[in-house]
Each structure stands twice: as C-alpha cells, then as structure tokens.
Amino acid sequence: MQAAITDIETYSYNADRIDWSTQKPALLSFAQTASQQDVYQKLQIVLKRLGDYHSFIIPPWKITEFFNKPPILPTLTACSADIQCITLPSFSSDQAQSKSAYQKAVFDALQSSGSPKGWIIDLRQNKGGNMWPMLASLKPFLGDGVLGYFVNNKGEKSAGWKAQPDKALSLPTDQSLLTAPVAVLMGSQTASSGEAVAIAFKGRPNTRFFGTATAGHASANRTFFLPDGGRMMLTASIDADRTGKLYGHNVIPDEATQNDEATLTAATNWLKHQISP
Numbered sequence: 001m002q003a004a005i006t007d008i009e010t011y012s013y014n015a016d017r018i019d020w021s022t023q024k025p026a027l028l029s030f031a032q033t034a035s036q037q038d039v040y041q042k043l044q045i046v047l048k049r050l051g052d053y054h055s056f057i058i059p060p061w062k063i064t065e066f067f068n069k070p071p072i073l074p075t076l077t078a079c080s081a082d083i084q085c086i087t088l089p090s091f092s093s094d095q096a097q098s099k100s101a102y103q104k105a106v107f108d109a110l111q112s113s114g115s116p117k118g119w120i121i122d123l124r125q126n127k128g129g130n131m132w133p134m135l136a137s138l139k140p141f142l143g144d145g146v147l148g149y150f151v152n153n154k155g156e157k158s159a160g161w162k163a164q165p166d167k168a169l170s171l172p173t174d175q176s177l178l179t180a181p182v183a184v185l186m187g188s189q190t191a192s193s194g195e196a197v198a199i200a201f202k203g204r205p206n207t208r209f210f211g212t213a214t215a216g217h218a219s220a221n222r223t224f225f226l227p228d229g230g231r232m233m234l235t236a237s238i239d240a241d242r243t244g245k246l247y248g249h250n251v252i253p254d255e256a257t258q259n260d261e262a263t264l265t266a267a268t269n270w271l272k273h274q275i276s277p
Contacts, residue, residue, distance in 0.1 A: 001031035004043050004057070004232055007224045011236045013153045014050040040230065052235040054192065054217045060229030071098045074137060076109035079264070083271050084113050085120035088137070088197065092129035099133040100166045106137035107165075110172040118271035119177075121201070122185045124211060124260065128192025132164070135200055139163035140177040147200035150220045150237035151246060158237065161200060181206045181274035183267035186253055187260075191215035195239065198251050202241035206274065209253040210267045218247035 005027055009020050027046070031039050040059045047055040058066050072089040079085050086109065091102050119141070126134075135147065146160030165171060184201050186194075186209060195218040201207050221233040238248035255270070257263040 001027055001039050001043070003227055004224070005046075007232060007234060008046065008050070011222060011224075011234055012050055012052075012055070013219065013235050013237060014052050015153075017050055018046070036228065043232070047232075047234075050235070052219060054219050054221060054235040055233060056221075057232045058230055060226075063229065063231065067092060067094045069093065071102055073102060073105040074109070075105075076113060078116075079120060079268055080272075082116055082275055083118045083120065083268060084116040085122055087122040088126055088134060088194075090125070090127045090129045090194065091133055094130070099130070100169065102133045103137040103165050104169055107140075107169055107171055110140055110174070110177070111170075117275040118181045118183070120183045120185060120264075120267055120271070121197075123190045123194045123198055124185050124187040124263070125189055126191075126194030126197065127189055127215075128194050128217065131161075131193035131196045134193060134197045135161060135163045136165040138197070138200070139165055140172045140174065141180070141182055142200060142204065143178050146242055148196065148202075148242055149240040149244070151240050152237045157240070157244075160242075161196075163200075179206060181208075181271055183207075183271055184209045185263055185267060186211040186214050186251060187263070188212055188215055190251070192217045192219075192221070195247070195251050196220075199239050199241045199247060202245070203243050208255065208267075208270055209251075210255050210270075211253045211257055211263045213250040213252050216250045218249060218251055 009015055043057050071093050075087045077085045142163045148161040150158040184198055186198050195214045219235045219238045222236040224232040240246050255266050257266050
C-alpha cells in the first residue's frame with residue numbers, strides 16, 4: 001500500500017483530486033490488517049477517485065494472464081482495386097517476439113498489397129495497450145519525424161514520439177506511402193494507445209478522420225512495479241499531437257458518421273475523390 005500511495009501522490013496527473021492529508025493515514029491503517037486482495041481492491045477505488053478513467057492496477061496473480069495473451073495481429077483487406085484497409089487491433093503483450101510479429105504483419109501486408117492509391121487505417125476496435133509496436137508498424141505512413149508528446153500536470157513535455165520498428169525487420173521501401181491519402185477510422189471503442197495512434201496521424205498531410213468520438217482516454221499510463229509483483233498503470237500525462245495540441249479526452253473525427261457502414265462509406269468516398277485523376 002505504501003509504495004502505491006507514494007507513486008500515486010507523486011506522479012498521478014490528477015493527484016490533487018485526493019486529500020492526501022486525510023486519505024493517506026486512513027489507507028495505511030487499513031492495509032495493516034487487510035488481506036492482499038482487499039488492499040488491491042482498495043487501491044482500485046483510489047485510482048477511480050482520480051477521475052482520469054484510465055489508471056488501473058494488476059495484482060500479481062493476474063500478471064501472466066494480462067501480458068501473455070496471444071496477440072491479435074493486424075490484417076489487410078481490399079476495399080477496392082485502389083483502396084486497401086489496415087485493421088490495427090489492440091496489443092498488450094510485453095514479449096519481444098509478439099511486438100515483432102505485430103509489426104511484421106503490417107510490413108508483410110504492405111509489401112504484398114500491389115499498388116493501391118489510398119489507404120484506410122481502421123482503429124475502431126483498438127482499445128489500447130502498448131502504443132509503440134502500433135506506431136512502429138505504421139512508419140511507412142508516418143516517417144521519421146516527431147508524431148506527438150506526453151505532457152504532465154506541470155506542463156512538461158516528453159521527448160517526441162517516433163515510429164521505431166524492430167531493426168531486424170524489413171520495411172517496405174515504397175516512399176509514396178508517406179504522402180498517400182489516408183483515412184483514419186475511429187469510434188467509441190478506440191481508446192488509450194488506439195487514441196495515441198490516431199493522434200500520431202494529426203498533422204500528417206492528406207489525412208482525414210472518420211467515425212465517432214473516441215473513448216476519451218487520450219492520456220499516457222506509466223507502469224509502476226509494486227513490491228509484491230503487482231503492477232500499477234497510472235495516468236501520469238496526457239497526449240499532445242505533433243503541433244503541441246493537448247488532448248486528454250476524446251479525439252474528434254473530421255467527419256462524424258452514424259454507424260460502421262457509414263464510416264467506411266464516407267472514408268472510401270473521400271479516398272476515391274483524392275485519388276481520382
């Protein structure tokens with residue numbers, strides 16, 4: 001309990017929403033006689049009081065289950081002869097092999113896609129996880145530059161986000177992907193790292209966003225390793241795009257639609273207009 005409280009009080013973006021002068025002694029007293037399971041339940045209540053809707057805690061007995069799920073890999077589908085869609089799913093693994101497989105799935109798809117003129121990046125079911133393999137997989141579209149930042153509650157900005165693929169992987173060499181028209185699809189299930197990926201496309205030329213507002217977790221969780229083997233994912237900063245615009249809540253599409261079918265139709269129509277002679 002002590003370690004978790006110290007980390008929350010020191011690093012939480014919304015730490016000032018809790019009166020630590022009264023809550024800290026009460027929590028420490030509770031932990032003196034509480035079971036390990038009760039302590040974790042109490043800490044989850046504390047995290048909920050922060051109001052960031054993003055922080056959470058993983059007890060030691062659930063670590064393996066949480067981080068070692070077989071990853072769902074990105075897929076490529078053809079919307080038309082000239083338009084291809086990359087569906088980018090959630091990704092929570094911390095295994096190097098899984099991170100590499102996630103990136104490779106996109107690179108292999110791009111290299112076998114033929115010569116489409118327009119692209120859809122579908123984030124509608126991306127509920128988050130580890131943003132770095134997601135960004136890395138999209139480097140052919142995003143390039144080498146800064147894609148965004150984390151900003152803490154003191155206004156301090158992190159080093160810029162960059163797409164940095166596994167060096168052992170072979171990247172597509174088609175430079176036209178950097179300027180190709182891209183439609184980004186988002187929705188209420190797009191959360192956390194999924195929102196960060198959407199934000200990474202903000203400021204990219206020839207890019208437009210379709211769907212509905214995202215889940216509202218456009219913030220960054222920092223991992224804290226607890227003494228008993230548990231981990232706390234604490235919202236310590238909010239996301240900013242490459243221009244410095246702060247998010248923290250929903251990412252709003254350029255073109256709002258009513259359902260998944262309408263989203264895909266609107267995106268496809270825009271792309272057809274962009275690639276028409």
